[in-house]
């Protein structure tokens with residue numbers, strides 16, 4: 204059985220974890236003067252704690268051995284984010300660790316509110332920064348593993364963690380119940396494109412949403428999912444949520460997925476069309492070929508023409 208994950212084979216061994224200490228969550232909507240108090244850090248804090256001061260004041264911080272534990276409530280749901288530095292060798296900088304914290308609180312609750320309730324995904328997520336075992340990053344159950352050298356060599360590739368958080372949200376999609384098992388990775392990259400940190404501030408200059416030339420079929424195309432969401436989701440119908448639910452439930456054998464697409468297209472402008480006909484419509488659209496890359500602070504050709512990120516993020 205295939206589960207969500209970026210590297211094939213056994214997941215990295217989980218290092219011994221400190222017990223997560225429960226802390227009092229403060230709702231982001233209750234920005235009291237007390238929550239704005241300056242944080243107190245332990246003398247032996249493993250990283251320069253001032254980088255964590257950039258987090259919203261409502262995120263509670265706790266430290267235990269070599270872990271940082273952040274707890275907060277977003278739109279009434281409590282989350283925790285634990286950064287396990289047991290096997291951290293110091294290559295990921297303190298500043299980068301602060302950015303990863305900021306990323307979690309921007310990305311994970313947004314993913315959760317749209318998809319996580321459908322898959323009963325975990326609300327307690329652990330990030331392990333480790334100096335061995337794999338090349339980039341991977342996810343398993345509620346644990347995201349990041350190699351300590353990755354951000355050292357790729358300074359701004361923070362959104363590889365957005366991709367991994369999408370795997371946590373998938374909560375064990377079974378690749379044998381998808382049309383192609385590669386849909387596990389396509390969905391994680393769809394999430395990376397739509398939900399990336401700081402509206403693509405880091406992502407769009409270094410990561411590419413491939414065009415139809417480079418990903419020429421729905422088995423390989425991330426952009427096709429983005430296009431379907433752009434075309435078919437609106438205030439009355441969340442197409443990608445329905446797609447996510449079909450994948451989560453494993454309702455269809457891979458050989459039966461023509462039926463799954465037919466059902467997904469019901470009530471949309473593509474009702475009655477086959478998935479191949481819809482693909483052909485995508486493949487000949489402008490959307491399929493526009494560049495997604497942009498320098499920091501600028502807008503890509505694709506988003507300038509069809510701001511799918513804004514449209515989808517504003518749906519709810």
Ligand SMILES: [Zn+2]
Pocket residue numbers: 208209210366367370388391
């Ligand atoms: Zn992956």
